[in-house]
Amino acid sequence: MSDELERDIDRLRKATARLEKPAPRAAVDEAIRRAARRPRRRLAPIATVAAGLALAALLVPQLLEHPSFTESEQAAREAPPVQTVAAPAPPRARALAGEERAARARAEDRLQHELRALANAERETWQRRLLELHEREPALADALLEAYRERFDEPDGFGWKELEQPPP
Amino acid sequence: MSMEQMSDEQLAGAYARGDADAFDALYARYRQPLFGWLKRSSGRSQEEVEEVFQDTWLKVIRGMERFDASQRFAPWLFRIARNCMIDRWRHLAAVNELQIADQDAVMNAADGDGNRPEARLHGEELAARWEAALAALPALQREALLLKLETDFDLDTLAATLGAPRETVKSRLRYAMQRLRARFEEIFNE
Numbered sequence: 147m148s149d150e151l152e153r154d155i156d157r158l159r160k161a162t163a164r165l166e167k168p169a170p171r172a173a174v175d176e177a178i179r180r181a182a183r184r185p186r187r188r189l190a191p192i193a194t195v196a197a198g199l200a201l202a203a204l205l206v207p208q209l210l211e212h213p214s215f216t217e218s219e220q221a222a223r224e225a226p227p228v229q230t231v232a233a234p235a236p237p238r239a240r241a242l243a244g245e246e247r248a249a250r251a252r253a254e255d256r257l258q259h260e261l262r263a264l265a266n267a268e269r270e271t272w273q274r275r276l277l278e279l280h281e282r283e284p285a286l287a288d289a290l291l292e293a294y295r296e297r298f299d300e301p302d303g304f305g306w307k308e309l310e311q312p313p314p
Numbered sequence: 315m316s317m318e319q320m321s322d323e324q325l326a327g328a329y330a331r332g333d334a335d336a337f338d339a340l341y342a343r344y345r346q347p348l349f350g351w352l353k354r355s356s357g358r359s360q361e362e363v364e365e366v367f368q369d370t371w372l373k374v375i376r377g378m379e380r381f382d383a384s385q386r387f388a389p390w391l392f393r394i395a396r397n398c399m400i401d402r403w404r405h406l407a408a409v410n411e412l413q414i415a416d417q418d419a420v421m422n423a424a425d426g427d428g429n430r431p432e433a434r435l436h437g438e439e440l441a442a443r444w445e446a447a448l449a450a451l452p453a454l455q456r457e458a459l460l461l462k463l464e465t466d467f468d469l470d471t472l473a474a475t476l477g478a479p480r481e482t483v484k485s486r487l488r489y490a491m492q493r494l495r496a497r498f499e500e501i502f503n504e
Contacts, residue, residue, distance in 0.1 A: 151484075154491050154502060159463050161501045165441050167346055168353035174364045175345070178371045182329075182337040262365055 253286075260290050322387035330378045337378075341371070344388065347464040348395055354448055355457040356399060366402050370395040388465060389475045396457075396476070447497045455490035458483050 260279070280287035317325065317339040328336035348370070353363045373394050381390065448456055461472060472487075473480040495502050 151488060151491060154495065155459075155462055155487070157501050158491075158494065158498070159466075161498070162440070162444055162463070165444060168350050168360075168363075169346055170349050170364050170367055171360075174368055175341075178341065178368060178375075179338060181372055182341070182375050183334045262368070 257286065257289055257293060260286070261293050323383050323385075326378060326381050326387050327383050330381065337375070340387070344391055348391065351392070351457075351460050351464045352395060352399060354445075355453070355460045356403065357449055358403070362402075366395070366398050369398045369402075373398065386471070389467065389471050392461065392465070392475045393477075443497070447494055451490055451493060454478075455486045455493075458486040459490040459494075462487060 263275070276287060276290070279290065315324075317335065320328070320336075320339070322340060322343065325336040325340045329340065349363065349367050352366055352370075353360070356363060356366075358366075370391070374391060377394070381387070448460070451459070458472060458476060461467065461475065467475065469480050469484055473483045476483055478486075
């Protein structure tokens, strides 16, 4: 980079250094720090992977020789080719497919929105929120729990199982 | 060695080995520069930027075990953030298009009294003019300039982070500075 450009950027940096700097809110900081402290799923130890590969190397040739495999391979060779090009859908069907895609996209947006709200909420708040949601929209609440477990790698570490018990 | 003395890469390695305090130290280092860059380069609302910011750190947390300690941490972090931003808002060009409608108003505000050469740069006036000048920059120039201001990466690192050739990034910086030079004569003519 030229010296002049560097010098100008440096002047700009100094001139704007005293301006207020955008920052995330405390709840976001807290949610991120909390996520960082959750136990993470460990990769399988190398010895386990190596044992799995060795077993596969032993079994695969035997499976390939097995009569059921060779028969199905022969049948597949003799079968007529599968038609893979679908006929163009009529306009009404295309419109329906478009609506379905839009509905799926809306549902996904809604799920992501709820997921973020859940991630930012305090424990008591999200438990209450999830229970309320479960009464109104059980399918969404189930999907939300599933997405939460997957996203935060939390099979049961933060107490969601309590929610699966019937209320007292 | 205390956490303050450890490099980013050493902290990342310590976190990958299970030291949660190392993450806090890394987060404290990059919380504001990353958020500032996302906020100002996207021009989006606080809530929207917080979502991208949070997604970025969750990806970092998940990816830390795969982080290659021979690479630098900061460009990796900003690359993840940029990908999250693009995923979220599809493409910076689209962000720019969305802002075009507001640009005339922004430019008019910036070219008012506050832009006279004799006007001094103080407090709120500077903040307003700075925001307006940034909003008027094309998205790719804005993102490159802000990344340089927040991180002071060298050109090669900027290029790797932004996924663009070195000379292209240099041109973006130069064009951005040309535009800003015209708006902030008092800074550059001192």
